[in-house]
Structure formats: structure tokens, C-alpha cells
Amino acid sequence: MSTSYADSAQAREWDKRFDDWGRPKAPKEDDFHDYEAAALALSEAQALRAALQLQERKAAAKRINAAVEQIGDFFGMNGEKT
Template sequence: MATSYADSAQAREWDRKMDACGRPKATPAQGPFHDYEAAASERSQAQVNNAVRELAERKALAMRINAAVDQMAVFWNLKGKPE
């Protein structure tokens, strides 16, 4: 426990020295606050995009399955050949 305290104290001291030396800490580009509304909007938009993509994939899968079933029916003479 003493080691973790010493490490954090040393880190704080090092940060203080670096700031005093004229090398300020880099500030985040977005600022210190998190925009929860924008994050929620991005998540909801991502969910909508995923739902649209899944619907398109299911439609494409259904078309491929129907084509395969039709080919099997033609092969086994259960359905006439397509014209």
C-alpha cells in the first residue's frame, strides 16, 4: 500500500515539476466535459444503421435461399425449368 501511495505522490510531484518547467499538460480537444446527449444520439443512430443493415442482409439471404430451393426443385424434377 505504501508503494502505491509513493508512486502516486511521485507522479503528482513530477506533473507539478513539468508544469512549472513550462511544459503544461495537453488539454483534451473536446474539453473537460463529456457530451452525454451526443453520445446517446450516436448510439441510437448506430442502432438504426445496424437494424437497416440486418434487414438488408436478411432480404438478401432469403433471396439466396429461395434461389437454392428453386435449383433443387428443378434438379429433382419437382418444378419445371425456368424459362
């Protein structure tokens, strides 16, 4: 079974990174991706976005109700207010 060019190129790159002149190099932080931290940050961002959207909807409902009330007052559709 022969290896493809990509496999051999990847193996050579691995050798260059981690076995330069017989001394292993410490892996860099950029070599690895922390999927758990990324997922946690995404879920926190989504929770914050949902909370902000809820506040915005509540504020919009208050503004809409106030506008409808003013329109009703202008056209006399809210009845007599004492």
C-alpha cells in the first residue's frame, strides 16, 4: 500500500516541527483548537443575545401600547377619562 503525496508531505512537516535536529519542540498554542471553550463561548453569547432580545421585545411592546393608547385618545375611541 503506497502513501499519497499529501501523507508524505504531512509527515515531513510533522518531522520538521517536532523533531528538528533530534530535539523535540514544544507544540504552540495555535497548533490546537479548544473546541469545548469555543462551544462554551458560543452558548454564552447565544444566551446573552436571547436575554437582550427579550428586553427589546418588552420595551417594544410598551412603546406600541403607548402609541395605540395615544391614537385611541386622539380619535376618541378610548372612552371618557376622568
